[in-house]
Amino acid sequence: MDDTLTLTLSLLALLLGLAIGKAWERYKLRDGRWIDRRRIQESPHYILGLNFLVSNQIDLAIEELTKAAGLDAPALEIHLILGNLYRERGQVSKAIQMHQSLLQRPNLTAMEQAYVLLCLGLDFKRGGFVDRSFQAFSEVTRLDPGNQYALLNLEKLHEEQQQWQEAHAIRQRLADSASDGERPRDQSILAFLENELGLQSGREGLSDQAIHHFERALELDSRTIPASLNLGDVYMSQKNTRKAISIWEQILRTAPERSYLAFDRLEGAYASLGQTTRFAELCRQLIDANPQDWRARLSLGQHFVSREHSSQALNLFFESLIHNPHALAIHQAIWRSLATLDFNPSLVRRYIELTHDAVFYLDPHVCIRCRYRSTELLWQCPQCHEWNTFVEERIAPAEDATEDTDIKEAAV
Numbered sequence: 001m002d003d004t005l006t007l008t009l010s011l012l013a014l015l016l017g018l019a020i021g022k023a024w025e026r027y028k029l030r031d032g033r034w035i036d037r038r039r040i041q042e043s044p045h046y047i048l049g050l051n052f053l054v055s056n057q058i059d060l061a062i063e064e065l066t067k068a069a070g071l072d073a074p075a076l077e078i079h080l081i082l083g084n085l086y087r088e089r090g091q092v093s094k095a096i097q098m099h100q101s102l103l104q105r106p107n108l109t110a111m112e113q114a115y116v117l118l119c120l121g122l123d124f125k126r127g128g129f130v131d132r133s134f135q136a137f138s139e140v141t142r143l144d145p146g147n148q149y150a151l152l153n154l155e156k157l158h159e160e161q162q163q164w165q166e167a168h169a170i171r172q173r174l175a176d177s178a179s180d181g182e183r184p185r186d187q188s189i190l191a192f193l194e195n196e197l198g199l200q201s202g203r204e205g206l207s208d209q210a211i212h213h214f215e216r217a218l219e220l221d222s223r224t225i226p227a228s229l230n231l232g233d234v235y236m237s238q239k240n241t242r243k244a245i246s247i248w249e250q251i252l253r254t255a256p257e258r259s260y261l262a263f264d265r266l267e268g269a270y271a272s273l274g275q276t277t278r279f280a281e282l283c284r285q286l287i288d289a290n291p292q293d294w295r296a297r298l299s300l301g302q303h304f305v306s307r308e309h310s311s312q313a314l315n316l317f318f319e320s321l322i323h324n325p326h327a328l329a330i331h332q333a334i335w336r337s338l339a340t341l342d343f344n345p346s347l348v349r350r351y352i353e354l355t356h357d358a359v360f361y362l363d364p365h366v367c368i369r370c371r372y373r374s375t376e377l378l379w380q381c382p383q384c385h386e387w388n389t390f391v392e393e394r395i396a397p398a399e400d401a402t403e404d405t406d407i408k409e410a411a412v
């Protein structure tokens, strides 16, 4: 026998072995019958079930997938999905029962065990069993250290219990394994967690530690506005007004569209140093840099009101209104000024013209992740718990449509 033939024969044997192995995988002996495992995926129940799942018809999906599971009782994935669907439908105990019984199966691989535990963790979380969901997710990360979904859930559980240090450690773990593209998002979340740590230190009276955390937050992401505000507050409490001002003024450079959040603080700090014109200068600077800045106009107007320059103030409020006709704060400011000016008829007419096409609504901030609406700018969404996802939604004149487009794009 020559070498070529030997090789061919051994290759053939190998291929046969593989084919038999495949067949073995595919057919399982059950109750004295050979069952084709592939049949389950070709069964109309399975396909219908998935279709209902896609179109979010959970009850029908459960019905079809239960029938499909009947064709092949050992199929892990269908039982996992069914359990998840029960959870989604709010039948948490049924979901827990289903997933727990899967965990009892012998010969589960570590990966399969991790998947089942992940689902179980989500069941417990949904049912409000914090400790047990925590245990389940921790166990997942033990079996599968890089499991991002488990890590994310652990992070959120820590955040819900205000365990910022632990949440930070997990986010750091996620950041270490993330690709470069995800880096800015991780940095930004780490920065918000540092800010929470700073607040915690502040509550414990540890100013130096608080400063350290806020500074670290700003190093990670200079646009972490609460960290800037809080850092300045610590310096103010230490009577270091100049330092506080310089921290707050940095927001004008890093995130000018959010600098209004520091207006009250800055106005007070300038006044305490006797710098009477500086706040007006700052507002003018912002308006020059961004002619659509209605908040700087509103604040400058209110600044003038406090100095009894009512007509100057009213002009600024009118300009502000052109750029955001739906801000109730502007309308209130206008009515107050109009009252001070004895409802001068020509000014009232001007107001009526400006508001002619305005539609009022109260909740202009919207979460770009889950569309939760809020009257105030929130740093963490109460619905989806994501950080820094709120943008201001406004109906604006045609030439000022950029912000609305941003929201739509971000929501896609």
Ligand SMILES: [Zn+2]
Binding pocket: 367, 368, 369, 370, 371, 372, 381, 382, 383, 384, 385, 386, 389
């Ligand atoms: Zn949200």
